Amino acid sequence: MTTRGGVGVVIGTLVCLAFLVGTKWIDHDAVPATGGVGTSGCPGRNPGRTQSSTVPLVPVPFSCGNNTSTPTALCGGSPPARKHEQKQYAPGIPPAWCPDYFRHIHTDLEPWRTAGGITRDAVERAQPHAYFRLVVSGGRAYVEKYRDSFQTRDVLTQWGILQLLARYPGRVPDVDIMFSTGDMPELRAADFHDHPDDPPSSWPPLFRYCKGRTMNLAVLWPDWSFWGWPEVNIRPWAPLLEDIVRENARLRWPDREPYAFWKGNPDMAEVRMDLFRCHNGSAGAGKARLFRQDWNAASRNGFNDSDLATQCRYRYKIYVEGQSWSASEKYILACDSPMLAIDTRFQDFFSRGLVAGKHYWPIDPANKCRAIDFAVDWGNANPVRSRWIGEEGSGFTRKEMDMDHVYEYMLHVLTQYAALLRYKPTVPENALELCPQSMACSTSGRQREFMMESRERYVARYEPCTLPPPFTSQEASHMAATEQDVRSRLVNMIEAT
Ligand SMILES: *[C@@H]1O[C@H](CO)[C@@H](O)[C@H](O)[C@H]1NC(C)=O
Ligand SMILES: *[C@@H]1O[C@H](CO)[C@@H](O)[C@H](O)[C@H]1NC(C)=O
Ligand SMILES: *[C@@H]1O[C@H](CO)[C@@H](O)[C@H](O)[C@H]1NC(C)=O
Ligand SMILES: *[C@@H]1O[C@H](CO)[C@@H](O)[C@H](O)[C@H]1NC(C)=O
Numbered sequence: 297m298t299t300r301g302g303v304g305v306v307i308g309t310l311v312c313l314a315f316l317v318g319t320k321w322i323d324h325d326a327v328p329a330t331g332g333v334g335t336s337g338c339p340g341r342n343p344g345r346t347q348s349s350t351v352p353l354v355p356v357p358f359s360c361g362n363n364t365s366t367p368t369a370l371c372g373g374s375p376p377a378r379k380h381e382q383k384q385y386a387p388g389i390p391p392a393w394c395p396d397y398f399r400h401i402h403t404d405l406e407p408w409r410t411a412g413g414i415t416r417d418a419v420e421r422a423q424p425h426a427y428f429r430l431v432v433s434g435g436r437a438y439v440e441k442y443r444d445s446f447q448t449r450d451v452l453t454q455w456g457i458l459q460l461l462a463r464y465p466g467r468v469p470d471v472d473i474m475f476s477t478g479d480m481p482e483l484r485a486a487d488f489h490d491h492p493d494d495p496p497s498s499w500p501p502l503f504r505y506c507k508g509r510t511m512n513l514a515v516l517w518p519d520w521s522f523w524g525w526p527e528v529n530i531r532p533w534a535p536l537l538e539d540i541v542r543e544n545a546r547l548r549w550p551d552r553e554p555y556a557f558w559k560g561n562p563d564m565a566e567v568r569m570d571l572f573r574c575h576n577g578s579a580g581a582g583k584a585r586l587f588r589q590d591w592n593a594a595s596r597n598g599f600n601d602s603d604l605a606t607q608c609r610y611r612y613k614i615y616v617e618g619q620s621w622s623a624s625e626k627y628i629l630a631c632d633s634p635m636l637a638i639d640t641r642f643q644d645f646f647s648r649g650l651v652a653g654k655h656y657w658p659i660d661p662a663n664k665c666r667a668i669d670f671a672v673d674w675g676n677a678n679p680v681r682s683r684w685i686g687e688e689g690s691g692f693t694r695k696e697m698d699m700d701h702v703y704e705y706m707l708h709v710l711t712q713y714a715a716l717l718r719y720k721p722t723v724p725e726n727a728l729e730l731c732p733q734s735m736a737c738s739t740s741g742r743q744r745e746f747m748m749e750s751r752e753r754y755v756a757r758y759e760p761c762t763l764p765p766p767f768t769s770q771e772a773s774h775m776a777a778t779e780q781d782v783r784s785r786l787v788n789m790i791e792a793t
Contacts (some may be wrong), residue, residue: 312525354755356462360737361751371436371731393703395696397649398749403708404507404515405716407485411496413718419472422500426474426484430454431721432710433470437725445477447527448743451471451735452520453477458732459752460706464760467707472721475517476504479619481642485511490736501713506621506644515709516645520700521623522642524746528591529599530627534699537630539605541694544632549611549683554676557610557638559587567638567661571616574665582665583672585610610683612636612672615656621647625737629655630693634685636671638664645705646697648697653782655689658765660787670790706761712763 408414423429428450429440437457441450453475476482481504488499500512507514526530531539555577562568575582585626607613608631615628617640625647629635635656652658657675659667675682736747766773 297563302588327450330771331477333394351757353757356752356754358732358736358751360733361588370728371734386461390760391762393764394708395649395701396764397646398695398708398761399764399767400516400645400648401705401712401763404709405501405708405712406766407496407499407513408501408716411499413497414501414713414716415497416472418498418642419474421498422474422483422502425476425478425502427477428454428475429473429724429727430457430475431470431472431723431727432457432461432468433721433723435466435468437461437730438723439730440727445527448685449477449520450475451743452523452525453517454704454730454747455735455747455750456518456520456523457734458730458735459712459750460703462732463703463752463754463756465755467760468710470717470721471710471714472717472719473503473515473713474500476502477520478504479506481512481514481620483513485513488513491650497718506642509641509643515713516643518706519621519623519644519707522699522702523750524743525623526742526746528594529742530623532746533626533702535749536604536627537693537698540630542610543605544630545610547609549686550679552609552611552633553585554611554672555583555585556612556614556672557585557587557607558614558616559607560589560616560622560624561591562588565616568591568618570661571638571664572615574668583612584614584665607631608633611686612668614638614659614668616640617642625693626693626697632683632686632690634671634682635676635689636668649696650689650692652779654685655692656714657685658783658786660783661792663674667786667790670793674789701761703756707760708763712734 327407355734362456402409409417423442427441427443427445431438431440437454441453445451448586483500483502485499488494488496500516502513503515503517505517507516521530522533524530530536558571560568562572570585572586572588574584574586576584604627607627611633613628613633613635615622615625615635615637618624618637621640621642621644625635625637625644627770629650637650637656638659638661650656657671659671732751736744736751739747757785
């Protein structure tokens with residue numbers, strides 16, 4: 297039996313280790329002296345943004361005319377992106393470094409970079425897996441649909457791309473992308489490796505929301521929920537994050553229920569059903585508080601009891617994967633309560649930047665009930681360190697993955713991808729032009745409401761953050777070793793109780 301103090305020292309060390317890794321990820325010599333070093337690393341390092349008050353606000357025009365069901369301004373009426381609008385960007389303000397998770401943009405594109413580029417054949421090879429093909433040409437977006445997506449995943453994703461175009465006129469390069477809105481990663485790098493007839497330049501680059509932790513071929517892209525999830529009444533990320541921050545201030549961490557909360561649909565995945573077998577606080581034993589989300593009932597009562605902002609009432613929040621990644625992770629992280637994350641095989645674009653022992657507390661799926669109970673007991677006995685993890689996690693959501701960064705991530709992905717294309721994208725014959733009016737004016741209800749809430753109203757007034765260089769193999773193995781170290785120390789702590 298380790299004393300409380302002893303355990304505290306151990307996790308304190310973990311936390312410091314994570315810190316050290318964080319600062320080392322950026323190679324200071326490789327970056328110009330003008331930028332702040334990323335948003336990675338130690339507290340107080342987020343450079344924030346310098347909005348120039350001398351640069352005028354340029355509104356993004358949007359109008360459905362006076363009949364909301366017939367868009368009066370069709371796409372043809374909207375002016376093409378004008379290059380000269382680049383002048384609107386604040387001069388002389390050096391952009392900050394993007395957060396470290398942006399460095400995985402290079403990782404995703406690595407096969408094609410080493411192969412010398414992406415051919416049209418390679419892109420078209422991804423078509424059998426794609427739900428739609430999206431072409432940006434001269435600042436306008438065109439979509440060819442191949443099959444129906446679940447709910448409105450495709451619609452909100454395309455809406456997000458239109459907002460990117462509105463925010464950065466003249467900056468989004470011509471691209472030709474195949475997009476899968478499915479849950480399960482379908483392309484395994486192993487299926488392509490070691491095929492002499494299959495040089496990497498012919499491997500299909502497929503855009504999707506998540507990939508396996510072990511090598512999948514996929515270019516990761518933010519999921520639709522950043523622009524809202526109408527079917528389950530989850531607002532777009534920007535206003536929802538504001539709600540959560542407000543709720544966090546209303547109920548401070550010490551006043552929250554001293555247990556680990558999870559609410560969701562357990563039938564989605566084996567690991568979730570397994571989680572439900574943990575002691576649910578019965579007889580004062582288990583430290584988990586588990587609730588089944590019945591989406592049908594929730595839909596009937598207007599989602600009154602599934603408001604995410606008010607789900608920050610517990611001191612600890614459990615994250616568990618769904619069919620693959622789960623869009624819930626950002627809402628869980630934002631709570632100011634440490635996220636107890638059951639290790640997952642999947643990652644999305646931002647989760648690759650989360651550091652175990654710093655942004656979240658890792659839970660071994662093989663021993664999850666005991667690990668959750670331990671994390672809660674330890675956290676209640678070590679409130680300062682516990683809150684620190686909670687605040688690092690929610691700080692990440694506010695400072696490194698707010699919508700400004702999400703759009704910057706998208707812009708960098710497209711810019712890097714476009715630089716690899718070996719051909720000039722052309723608009724497919726069957727493609728339709730998309731514009732905010734054609735997408736929003738004919739919709740109604742919650743979808744319309746969320747589109748209006750997530751609409752970009754102004755052209756960006758500052759340069760996007762600067763993309764840091766790829767991870768060196770040394771950095772990658774150092775990060776992996778540190779993660780491993782955090783996990784094995786945790787196992788030892790649990791076994792010592
Ligand atoms: C909108 O309504 C005004 C009158 O209220 C009318 O003058 C105008 O022509 C209408 N515009 C369109 C596009 O229907
Ligand atoms: C808008 O236009 C459509 C199609 O022209 C028409 O069916 C509908 O009644 C109009 N709505 C209003 C409020 O005028
Ligand atoms: C867990 O316990 C809470 C009450 O503390 C109860 O409302 C909830 O339904 C229980 N969950 C399960 C999965 O039994
Ligand atoms: C949801 O809650 C609000 C106020 O809390 C109430 O006015 C409304 O009727 C509820 N809606 C449903 C469908 O129960």
